[in-house]
Amino acid sequence: MSNQDRTLDHYQELMTINATSHILRAARQIGLFDQLAEGQKTLEMLSEGLKIPEAKILMLIQSLTAVGIIERYQEDYALSSTARLLCQYDADLGDSTWNGLVEALQSDPDATDGETSDSSATSDSSATLDSNETAALESAITPELQTRFDAIAATQWVHTPAAMQVCEILNLGAGTTDDEASTTQSDSNNSESSATESEPIELLDFGCGSAVWSCAMAFREPAMRVTAIDNQAALEAATATATSIGLTDRFETRVGDVPGTTLPEATYDIVVIAQRLHAFGPSQIKEILDTVTTSLKPGGRLIVIDSFRGPHQPMLAESLEMLRMQVQTNEGEVPELPVAEQRMKDAGYEDVQFTFIAASRIGLGMMIGKKR
Template sequence: MSTAQERTLAQYHGLMHANASAHLLRVGREVGLIDELRKGQKTAEQLTESLQWSPHSASLLIDALLTIGFIEKYGDDYALSRAGHLLCQYDEDLGDATWMRLAEVVRGGDPRSQHDDQKQFDYLAATQWAHTGAAMQAAEILDIGEGGEFSGAKILDFGCGSGVWSCAIAHRDPESSVTAVDGVAALEAAKATAESIGLGERFQTIEGNPLDAAIPADTFDLVLVAQRISCLDGETAKKWLAKAAASAKSGGRVVVIDPFRGPAKPNLAECVEALRIDLGTRGGRMRSLDEAQADMHGAGLQRIQFTFLAASQVNLGLAVGTKAAG
C-alpha cells in the first residue's frame, strides 16, 4: 500500500471516529448518563438501577466515553471528567441548539437579521474562563508589570464580558486599575473574576451598553476590546473602535483581541469559530488582518502591530494600535 493510500485510510478512520465521538456524547446525554454523573460518582450497578438500561450495551458505551476522556473511573466508581463537567456547564446541550441551525442558515432559511447578538455576548462571557492562559500571554506581550515597560496603567475594558482579559493584565501589574464597561449580567461576572484574584478597589465598573455609556475621553493608558469586534457588523464595529480610541489618552494603546483570519490555509479551529460567529450574530464576521488594520487606522490609531496568541485554542489574535499624540 502506498503512502498516499495509507494517508487516505487514516483520514477516513479519523473522520469516522470523530463522528462516532460526537454521537457517544449525545447518546450519553439522551440516556441520562450525563445527568446522573453530574450529581456525583456512581458505580455501574447504581447507574443501571437509576437508568434502567441494558448493562451489556451500557458498559460498551461507558468504555467508549472513558477512551475519549469524557468520563473517568475511580475504583468501581464512574465520574464526569473535569472537561466533561465544563462542557456540560456551558454547553449543556453540547452545542446542538446552535449547530442544528447550520443547514438552515446555509440554505438561507434562517435570516441573520433575526439572530440575537446578546446570546452570543452571553455565551462568550460565560466561556471566557477558557482563555485565561491566552489572557496571561497577552499581558506578557503587552509588557505590562513584572519589570515590563508599562506599569500603573489605567485600563478600560470596553465590553468586558466576564473580565478575564483585563483582570489577567491587572493581576500582572499590582499598580494598575481597571474600569469595566458592560451590561448588568456581564458586570456581575466580571466583579466575581476581579474578586477571585483580589483586585479590590482597583476594579471599577460602568454599567450600560458600551456605545452609549458615559466614558471619560482621553483618560486611559490601555483600552481593551476583547472578543467583540468579530460579533459586530462593519459600521457598528467602526463605532466601537472610534469610541475605544476616544477613551485612550494621547500615546495610549487600544488592544483588539479577536479571532482573525490568518494568512495561511484555515485550520479547523478558525473555520469553527467563523461558523459560530455566523450562526450567533446578525452581522458579525471574522476579519482578515488587513481588514482589522484598516479599521484601526480608520479610528485614528497608528503603528498597528499584530500577533496570534499561541496559547489560544480558537485562533485568537492580538492587534495593538497607538493613539496619536494630541
C-alpha cells in the first residue's frame, strides 16, 4: 500500500468516526433508542411511533446495524448489548463531559489555583470548628468530581479482566511452593504454625466505587478480608459485587470518602486506591497518602491503580483519559511516573514498583509501595 493510499484510508476512517457519532446522536434525539428500549419492533411500528417515514428510518437503522448498535431479527429490530450499555450508563454518549472540553482547555490555571486555595482554607476552618468530616468533604468533592466518581462506580465492572490480571501480577491465590508445602507437611502438628497460616489479610479499599479491584483480590486470596469505604450509593454497588461472587462474609462497608475520612492506625495489611487518587490536586493527594500510610501496618503495601503518564507515546484511550481528567476535575491530572513515584516515597514508602496493566481498556497502571 502506498503512502497516498494510507493517507486516504486514514482520512476516510476519521470521517467515518465523525459520521458515526452524528448518527448515534440523531438516533437518540429522535427517540429511536427509547422506542427500541421498550422491546423489539418492526420498521412499521418504529415509523408510526417516531412519526418519520419508513424509508428514512430504514436508512438510519441500516447504518446503526452496520456499526453494531442495532440488530435485526427477521422483520424486527432490537438494541444490541452495546446499545443497551449506552442507554443505561452513557445515554448522552458522554456529551455532558466533552461539551466542557473547550472551556477546560481555555481556563486560566492561575484562577483555578486561587479558587482551590480558598476552598482548602474553608475546609481547614470547618474541620477546626466542629471536626465534621462532611464539611471537609464538601470542599474536596465538587459536583463535577462526584459525577466522575459516580460514572466510574457504575461502569467499573468493565475492568474485571484487568482486575484479574492485577491479581496475577500480585501473585494472589498462587498457593505454596514445593518447599513451602514440604515444610507445612512436616509441621502439620504445630498449632502455632497453623494459627499463623490462617491469620487474615486485612485490605482497605479506599474510595471503592463498585469494588471490582478489591473483590477480585479477595476472590483469589481466601485469607483476605475487605473493608470498603465510599458514599452510600457506591457502597450498594460494591456490596452487590461482593455478594455476586460469594464474599459477603469477608466484606464490610463504611460510609466515607476520599479525602476527608479518618482511618484507624496500623490496621490494614493492604490499602487499595483505585481510579481516584489522581483526580485531586497535589495537596489533597498528600493528605490521602498520609492518611492511608498511618492506617497501614509496618511493612504493609499501598496499591494505587490509576492513569499514569509513561515515557511512551500514549494510545488514543490514554490520551482521552487525560483530557477527561481535565474536564471533570479542578486540579487532577495524569502524573508522569517519576512524579507519582516520588509522592509515594515522600509519604513513607520504599521498594516502589510500577507496571502498566495490559488488560486495561483505558491504559491504567499499578504502582505499589511498602510502608517503611
